[in-house]
Amino acid sequence: MHVVVNAAMSVDGKLSSRRREQIAISGPEDFDRVDQLRADSDAVMVGVGTILADDPSLTIDDPDRRAARTDRGEPENPARVVADSRIRTPPDATVLDDRAQTYLLVSEAAPPDFVEEMEDAGAYVIAAGQDRVDLTTTLAKLEGDGIDQLMVEGGGELIFGLLEEALVDDLFVYIGPKVIGGRDAPTLADGDGFIEDFPEPELADVDRVDDGVVLHWTF
Ligand SMILES: NC(=O)C1=CN([C@@H]2O[C@H](COP(=O)(O)OP(=O)(O)OC[C@H]3O[C@@H](n4cnc5c(N)ncnc54)[C@H](OP(=O)(O)O)[C@@H]3O)[C@@H](O)[C@H]2O)C=CC1
Ligand SMILES: Nc1nc(O)c(N)c(N[C@@H]2O[C@H](COP(=O)(O)O)[C@@H](O)[C@H]2O)n1
Numbered sequence: 001m002h003v004v005v006n007a008a009m010s011v012d013g014k015l016s017s018r019r020r021e022q023i024a025i026s027g028p029e030d031f032d033r034v035d036q037l038r039a040d041s042d043a044v045m046v047g048v049g050t051i052l053a054d055d056p057s058l059t060i061d062d063p064d065r066r067a068a069r070t071d072r073g074e075p076e077n078p079a080r081v082v083a084d085s086r087i088r089t090p091p092d093a094t095v096l097d098d099r100a101q102t103y104l105l106v107s108e109a110a111p112p113d114f115v116e117e118m119e120d121a122g123a124y125v126i127a128a129g130q131d132r133v134d135l136t137t138t139l140a141k142l143e144g145d146g147i148d149q150l151m152v153e154g155g156g157e158l159i160f161g162l163l164e165e166a167l168v169d170d171l172f173v174y175i176g177p178k179v180i181g182g183r184d185a186p187t188l189a190d191g192d193g194f195i196e197d198f199p200e201p202e203l204a205d206v207d208r209v210d211d212g213v214v215l216h217w218t219f
Contacts, residue, residue: 001143004170005152005159006037013187014180015156022054025176027210032062034153037172038078039065041151043103043142045081047158048088049186057094058153079103079147083133083158087114096121103145105138107131136165160191163199168219171201176212 008025009015016023026034038044044058059077060066066076077100082089085107089095095102096118104118107129115125124145128137142150152162162168173188201217 001139001148001150002169003139003150003152003162003167004037004041004172005154005162005168006034006172006174007154007156007159007188008174008176009188010176010178010180012179012181014182014185015154015188016053016186017180018182018184020049020053020186023178023180025178025212026174027176027212029210030174030176030212030214033172033174033209033214035061035065037151039069040149041078042074042147042149043079043081043151045083045150045152045158047155047161048082048084049157050153050155051082051084051089051093051095053155055094056153057097057099059099075100078151081105081142081147081150083135083138083161084110085129085132086110087118089118091117091121096123098122103142105133105135107133133161135161135167139167156186156188156190160189160193163189164191164194166199166219168199170204171215171217171219173215173217174209174212175215176210 058080079101080095081103083105087110102123104123104125128134201219204218205216207214
C-alpha cells in the first residue's frame with residue numbers, strides 16, 4: 001500500500017485553532033490540488049477527531065474527476081476510512097452517507113452495540129488493537145480489500161500515529177498565509193511526539209500555490 005498524507009498548515013505549523021474548528025488555510029488552487037489527490041486515491045482517511053470537528057464528506061468535488069473514475073471502472077468516489085478506536089463517530093456523520101463506501105477502523109475495546117449500529121449504517125468495521133486502533137494491521141487488511149493508494153487528510157494525532165509506525169510514504173504540506181498560534185492548537189504531528197529516532201524525510205519538491213507553498217516530502 002502507498003500512503004500519502006496531505007495537510008494544510010499555517011505559517012506557524014497549526015492545522016486549526018485551539019477551538020479545533022475547521023479553518024480555511026488553503027486557497028482555491030490548493031483545494032483543487034487536494035481534490036485531484038482524492039481522485040487519484042482508492043481511499044481517503046481521517047481520524048475521528050476530524051470527523052467530530054469538521055464532519056467532512058471526503059468526496060470528490062469536480063464532476064469531471066468523478067466521471068473519469070467511473071470511466072476507468074472505479075467507484076465515483078474513493079472509499080472513506082475513519083480511525084476510531086471506541087466508535088465516537090456519530091451515526092449521522094456525513095462520511096456514513098451513500099456517496100462512497102466507508103470503513104471504520106476500531107479497537108477490540110469498541111462496544112459491540114456501536115459496531116452493530118455502524119454496520120447497520122452501511123460501514124465496514126475492521127478491528128485490531130487492544131485499546132487503540134492498530135494502524136499497521138488495519139491498513140494491511142484494507143490492502144487485502146483492494147486499497148492500494150491511501151490518502152490521509154489528518155488530523156495531527158492520526159498523522160503522528162502513522163509516522164510512529166513508519167507507514168507514511170509521501171507527505172504534502174501546504175503552508176498558507178495565516179498565523180494561528182496557541183499551544184493547544186493542533187499541529188501537523190501531535191501525539192506524544194518523538195524524542196529520538198526522528199523521521200527524516202527528503203524534500204522532493206517545492207511549489208508556489210495560491211499565496212503559499214506546497215512542500216512534498218518523501219520517507
Ligand atoms: N488543516 C488541515 O489540513 C486539517 C485540519 N484538521 C483539523 O485537525 C483537528 C483534528 O485533529 P485531531 O484532533 O488531531 O484528530 P484526528 O483526526 O487526528 O483524530 C485523532 C483521533 O483518532 C483516533 N485514533 C485511532 N487510532 C489512532 C492511532 N493509532 N493513532 C492516532 N489516533 C488514532 C484517536 O481517537 P480514539 O482514541 O477515540 O480512537 C485520536 O484521538 C481539527 O481541528 C481539524 O479541523 C484535520 C484534518 C486536516
Ligand atoms: N487541504 C485542506 N486545506 C484546508 O485549509 C483545510 N482546512 C483542510 N481541512 C480538511 O479538509 C477536509 C474537508 O473535507 P470536505 O471538503 O468536507 O470533504 C477535512 O479533512 C478537513 O479537516 N484541508
